[in-house]
Amino acid sequence: MMHDIIMPALGMTQDSGRIISWKKRVGDDIAIGDILMEVETDKTTMEVEAQHSGFLAKIFSDEGTDVPVGEVIAIISDAETDGEIPASSSSSKLEQETKSPASPPVSVPVPEVQSLPKTPIVDKYNMHGKILASPKAKQLAWERGFDLGYLVQLGLPQPYHVSDLKEFESMPSAHAPGIEIYVRAEVDGTAFRNFGELIDNRADLPITVAMAAFAARSYQEVLGARDVVVQVDTISETTISYTVPEFASLSKIVQTDEARLPDLIITDLTHSRFSSLKSGPALVPTFTIGVKGDSIEVMLISPQGSLDQLQLVNCMEGFINRLEEPLMYLL
Structure with missing residues (x-):
């Protein structure tokens, strides 16, 4: 077959x-x-x-x-x-490829229908939305490793042109495209799936809140950070950002629409067929979570100057420990 x-x-x-x-x-x-x-x-x-x-x-x-x-x-x-x-x-x-040539189509007059002009709609906070840019700007961005999503998060109007790429020259060094380090792990997904089913019916507590909390607390433990902004992206093009205060319960974690780069990004692929995704240079530490059989595959990528190797490993270790035993870390 x-x-x-x-x-x-x-x-x-x-x-x-x-x-x-x-x-x-x-x-x-x-x-x-x-x-x-x-x-x-x-x-x-x-x-x-x-x-x-x-x-x-x-x-x-x-x-x-x-x-x-x-x-x-x-x-x-x-x-x-x-x-x-x-x-x-x-x-x-x-x-x-093997079928014989078809007979010439018969021309049938079709009444002309005038269509209304289409206006592309772009959500400036949606990093997965269609980004409008000139072909030359896209080509230069690709050659230089620039992510045009950075301009979206700055709130700059689209479409983008070559002149807009100067914004990358003023990027903070921790967010500038460059050398990346990453670590990947595969963990048992049973406990996290059960946890997801447990809170699935609670509109006030989506699973994305728990993901944001687990990532933020791992990051806070490693760097001693206080309030951490976590952006959660999904394959269905939904983007939600949360502010996670230090030691706060899940109910204290709130959505934010602050127009700035988040401290962390989570790409949630758990409802797709894909287990990993790499979307341009990482601007901030980025977790990718996907399902691989009965396991969960997790990858953490960090741009140069954001996390060193030891911090990367410790941050990843804290995150996957929480995925393996979510209830224990919420008590």
Whole structure:
């Protein structure tokens, strides 16, 4: 049996993605959860995992190719094929390649309909929203490792042009793009899932509050910080920021709309098929949380000058300890 691999939608506004690299080659043995490729949109680079096991039978789109969302880019076969695809394959992509030319379409007059102009709406606090910028500004930002989301958080009006990139010259050194250090861990997710189900029906206590509290308290223990602003992003493009006072109970943690860089960012992938995500240079320490089978995969990335190696490890240790035993740390 053949299984299509399609270009995934990594965001609500995405209509195509660029294949940065293939991590598997034709003929390779594939297991569910293996990283197949890296895909880039205009604001995100993400690893895409295999949803089927078998053998990589064919690749239709090369590295560096822009592919529309939903288009078949490769095929996984249950049986080893040595790169040869059986003619009886039911894959939609193969059918498209082998079908005979269609008859010329018959031209049918269609009444002209005048459409209203579309105005893009961008939430200036939504770091995952569509960022409007000139092609040259996007290219320079990409070449220099600048995240245009920083300009969004500064509240600068869009679209952005090359002249707007001067704002990066005045960035605090702790937030400037540069060398990053990171640590990754995989922990048992049973207790955290049970905890999530326990508070799931409480509108006043969403799971994002607990995530923000766990991250902030780990950060406070390491750096001795007091009030910490934590931004929680989800794959559904929801962004919420919380102010977490030192030693405060969950009920004292409040949402904030303060227009400044947060102290920490959490990217919550627990309701998606992805276990990790890397979206441009990290401006502040950033946790990524994803589900991998029965486990939770956690990654912490820190920009140069924000956390040193020991602080990074201790901050990560405090966070995953809380994920493994959430109730104990809330008592």
